[in-house]
Amino acid sequence: SSGGKNAAAGAGPGPYGYDYGGRFRYSMALIVSLPIGTPPQTQHMVLDTGSQLSWIQCDKKSPPEKKRVPPPSTGFDPSLSSSFSVLPCNHPLCKPEIPDFTIPTTCDQDRLCHYSYFYADGTLAEGNLVREKFTFSPSRVTPPLILGCATDSGDAEGILGMNLGRLSFVSQNKVPRFSYCVPLRNGTAANSTGKFYLGPNPNSRTFRYIRLLSFPRLQRTPNFDPLAYTVGLLGIRIGNKKLNISAAVFRPDAGGSGQTMVDSGTQYTFLVDAAYSKVREEVARLAGTKLKKDYTYGGSLDMCFDGNPAEVGQLIGQIAFQFENGVEIAVDKARNLDGVGGGVSCIAIGRSESLGVAGNIIGNFHQQNLWVEFDVTNRRLGFGQANCA
Known part of the structure; x- marks a missing residue:
């Protein structure tokens, strides 16, 4: 390196x-x-x-x-x-x-x-x-x-x-x-x-950009992080189904809770309860019989399965995070789950509450095989498909 x-x-x-x-x-x-x-x-x-x-x-x-x-x-x-x-x-x-x-x-x-x-x-x-x-x-x-x-x-x-x-x-x-x-x-x-x-990325002409959001009025609220890279997540899709989650869930409320941040320093993605419960409900509907009962990995991930992760991924389909301008971070169904050891794999999404965080975090697991560009000068974030190996 x-x-x-x-x-x-x-x-x-x-x-x-x-x-x-x-x-x-x-x-x-x-x-x-x-x-x-x-x-x-x-x-x-x-x-x-x-x-x-x-x-x-x-x-x-x-x-x-x-x-x-x-x-x-x-x-x-x-x-x-x-x-x-x-x-x-x-x-x-x-x-x-x-x-x-x-x-x-x-x-x-x-x-x-x-x-x-x-x-x-x-x-x-x-x-x-x-x-x-x-x-x-x-x-x-x-x-x-x-x-x-x-x-x-x-x-x-x-x-x-x-x-x-x-x-x-x-x-x-x-x-x-x-x-x-x-x-x-x-x-x-x-x-x-x-x-x-x-500095500049030679591949940036292929990137698609979304705006970084700022909320000056929330600067001093206890649950808001004004120094984070905050983006406008609009919705979550599983397979072809857009989940019934209000876009307001992904934006900060009057107390600063609910912002959506892109964080390279967090491994998995964490969602506030109103969004997480809808994701879990859909996963249970699609693959419920295989869900590991009463099991949570690392205090955070509780959509876990024994057996072949590819089979489970097949049942669930692609998971995508949707942003403005038609930009999506889509995770291929074969890669929805992360092996956590002992033959167990979990969907790489947890409850923010389990971290004691009041917002949504898109972690590095869901940024694999993407260029992610933090364009500080123009206050925007770019994404480009890539083979990162």
């Missing part, structure tokens, strides 16, 4: 030359490898359009003991980079009254800016805020960006925060557009690789 450079024909590089293309590893997340620091150290990061703060795993490389060779560390060693600096407590970002900086910061005993952040799934990330450059090539270096330097997150990978927040990689770096293509996952194998671009 090494990043190569890719100049898109006719598109001049933007600031810092955004015509960078590379490959990522796809297991349940999109794991990109990016060169950080001076000289660059390759860091593995989850490309996450649902979060703001980017962070890397920081650790000093311990000197090798005489007898044992330590496992090679994948973390970032700040002492080896000449462009690394820490954010002191008196930096404006360390004053928590900044309204759109949604990551709680405090001052630690070393007078450094400490952050701690709980993700929706309950995992904690904490560390210090630092500044560091991304070194895409000797002539393509970003200015120092604010990142988290996690001292002990227990995760092998960091996060590349790609939402619309002002501290995301996209915003700090003025990335005009970026895109990725999630490959089909071959079973549980962790070695599928996909492609991504920071």
Whole structure:
């Protein structure tokens, strides 16, 4: 998963030359490898359009003991980079009254800016805020960006925060557009690789676009995420049948609940109850005799089956998410289900409530074999059919 450079024909590089293309590893997340620091150290990061703060795993490389060779560390060693600096407590970002900086910061005993952040799934990330450059090539270096330097997150990978927040990689770096293509996952194998671009995508003339929606009035409501990529989902089709779900279910209500977000950092798709119950009802009608009774996978997926997923997929038919301009994300019937182990497969749609989320999330499972382009400059999202392997 090494990043190569890719100049898109006719598109001049933007600031810092955004015509960078590379490959990522796809297991349940999109794991990109990016060169950080001076000289660059390759860091593995989850490309996450649902979060703001980017962070890397920081650790000093311990000197090798005489007898044992330590496992090679994948973390970032700040002492080896000449462009690394820490954010002191008196930096404006360390004053928590900044309204759109949604990551709680405090001052630690070393007078450094400490952050701690709980993700929706309950995992904690904490560390210090630092500044560091991304070194895409000797002539393509970003200015120092604010990142988290996690001292002990227990995760092998960091996060590349790609939402619309002002501290995301996209915003700090003025990335005009970026895109990725999630490959089909071959079973549980962790070695599928996909492609991504920071900047123009040479295939974009074949993309079909939908608008990104913004709801300024809901900015401060507790259930609304104003930094997410929010789209207008209009309906869901199973086979040839459009389900009887009001389009209002997919748009935020007065309290901000119900927005529909495209999130590369969530694996499955999650729907609010009013939509989920209709999907489940139709699945039960089509394949009810095979549904696994009283079974939920991972606290979220409860449309699960034993036996051959292709047979079940055949009974259910294609599942499609419908948007404006006739744009659809259609998932072939052979790929409706995801194997979760032990001969069990589940339809890759869960209840948002099970995540404690008040909106709808279209996860990366339903973005397989598609170019998905986040055109930040023109506030739109593009989709293009592709073979992403």
